[in-house]
Amino acid sequence: MPASRSAVPAPMLAMPGRPPIGTGWAVEMKWDGARTVAVCDGERCRLYSRNSKDVSGVYPELTLALSAVSRGRPMVVDGEIVAPDPRSGAPVFARLQSRIHVAKPTAALIRTIPVEFYAFDLLALDGAPTTRLPYLERRRRLVDLSMSGPLVRTPPHWVGTDTKILLDLARDHGLEGIVCKRTDSVYQPGRRSPAWIKTALRKSTEAVIAGWLPGTGVHRATFGSLVLGAHDDDGRLVHIGNLGTGFTTAGRRALWERLDELERPSDPFDVIPPAPVVRAARWAEPVLVGDVEYREFTGDSLRHPSWKGLRPDKEPDEILVPPLP
Structure with a gap:
């Protein structure tokens, strides 16, 4: 059965700002896509948009891919659906526009505009919530799940790397910017928190x-x-x-x-x-x-x-x- 809207965690949001100075921060790349929560019940996975709408039918190939990489374990994963540019590999929101409004995409559209799910946070595992765990522990558990496949990735995060270097890396690869996250921060569903700071290269x-x-x-x-x-x-x-x-x-x-x-x-x-x-x-x-x-x-x-x-x-x-x- 699909999860009720009230049962789907609203994603935690970042505040805009300059990269923070000092220790105690991890850095991720900022992806140009649609924020999505994947809810896997052990048999199948469903996808929910930032406002908790069920968008599983919009991306049927991702629900199958996530079901495969979850290997039957119940979990809730926060991430981003992106449509990579076929030449650069960088996510391009304009490409995703061709998919985001189509409730039942044809096989031809799925082939023409392929999408991927980038997993970057773990909200629950085996029926137990993980939102009260610190960021680094959630990331460790997510990485340990080895959620990787043709359409699913767990992008890297960095600790102790100069944010200027990472901003330059984002710029060189045509990405939106970076997101800095307190390494000890808990996950606060639906809240825009200063524990996460997003820095965009383009406003x-x-x-x-x-x-x-x-x-x-x-x-x-x-x-x-x-x-x-x-x-x-x-x-x-x-x-x-x-x-x-x-x-x-x-x-x-x-x-x-x-x-x-x-x-x-x-x-x-x-x-x-x-x-x-x-x-x-x-x-x-x-x-x-x-x-x-x-x-x-x-x-x-x-x-x-x-x-x-x-x-x-x-x-x-x-x-x-x-x-x-």
């Missing part, structure tokens, strides 16, 4: 799509740019800028079709956005979350934002205003 954030500005020219039939929002410290949905680049033609069309269905007569913001936006925008129910790269956040808007894709694994209510430089 990225999630944003709520609140509407769009009409397109012109070649984009006349769809939209020119998206109107983005996020929640401030008081929980209010506020405007954080507009975004018009980074879309493929097909991606723009597909997103437009969804926005057209979500149109509403008034803006969804709790704080009135800038007047030029109010005058020109058409509004949408704030239910879609997008992944965005940007140069910097000024406090009022994102500079040079670029679209990466939709994030169905993120809930609009949890999307926060990005930190200031």
Whole structure:
């Protein structure tokens, strides 16, 4: 039987920041994929997204691969589903977009866009929770499980290695950055904890799509740019800028079709956005979350934002205003 949503641990989250100074930290690479918890009951494995939705049918090949490497032992594993670039091997979220929305992928799609599961934490083993164990002990037990196969990997972690060297290594291999974790930290499901610190080489954030500005020219039939929002410290949905680049033609069309269905007569913001936006925008129910790269956040808007894709694994209510430089 599939696990109930309440029985699936919410992943522990990292806080953004610079790599910490001092001892007592381990470092992992930051993977550009979809955070996923694998729950294996001894007979089969099921996959759950960051918001505890069952996505086993989206990645049937991974459920089989995880069942094989778990060797019949009940376990709960935290990890990331990635779609590696066929040339560099680096995970590319844009490739994963071709899989993440397909509830029942065809054999052809599975062959064309192969995915892998990267396991990096152990939350339970043989029916006993491991979340109260320190990080290094959880990692030791995970490594001892030898969870490796054609579609499953346990990526390395480093202790005592200069974070600058590891950031350079991430940059050289086209990865997102690094995540530093306290070696003595327990696993705190659903909490964004300072015991884990993520350092991105490229700034990225999630944003709520609140509407769009009409397109012109070649984009006349769809939209020119998206109107983005996020929640401030008081929980209010506020405007954080507009975004018009980074879309493929097909991606723009597909997103437009969804926005057209979500149109509403008034803006969804709790704080009135800038007047030029109010005058020109058409509004949408704030239910879609997008992944965005940007140069910097000024406090009022994102500079040079670029679209990466939709994030169905993120809930609009949890999307926060990005930190200031």
